[in-house]
Amino acid sequence: MSTHPDRVPAADCADVVLRLFEFVDNETGPLDRARIEAHLDECGPCLAEYERDLLVKALVRRACACQQAPDTLRSQILTRITTTVTFVEPRQEHG
Numbered sequence: 001m002s003t004h005p006d007r008v009p010a011a012d013c014a015d016v017v018l019r020l021f022e023f024v025d026n027e028t029g030p031l032d033r034a035r036i037e038a039h040l041d042e043c044g045p046c047l048a049e050y051e052r053d054l055l056v057k058a059l060v061r062r063a064c065a066c067q068q069a070p071d072t073l074r075s076q077i078l079t080r081i082t083t084t085v086t087f088v089e090p091r092q093e094h095g
Ligand SMILES: [Zn+2]
Pocket: 012, 013, 014, 016, 039, 043, 044, 045, 046
């Protein structure tokens, strides 16, 4: 498998958008990375999509770094636990 380093095949928008999450997470191979970088250089809509993915990633990271769950999420979890316990509780036998 030999590829010419100066001839990187162009990526199209669908290909780039599908791989943006890998790209943002640095999970793409070096060739794919070069293709995506070249495409983002020339394509405004894909660059905007990429910047949005970066923002989402940053938000998720910050949410995970925060140890305290928000009150609504906490009460939702507590409700679910209570419901599950009620459901799992064995039925009382009659008489
Ligand atoms: Zn594009």
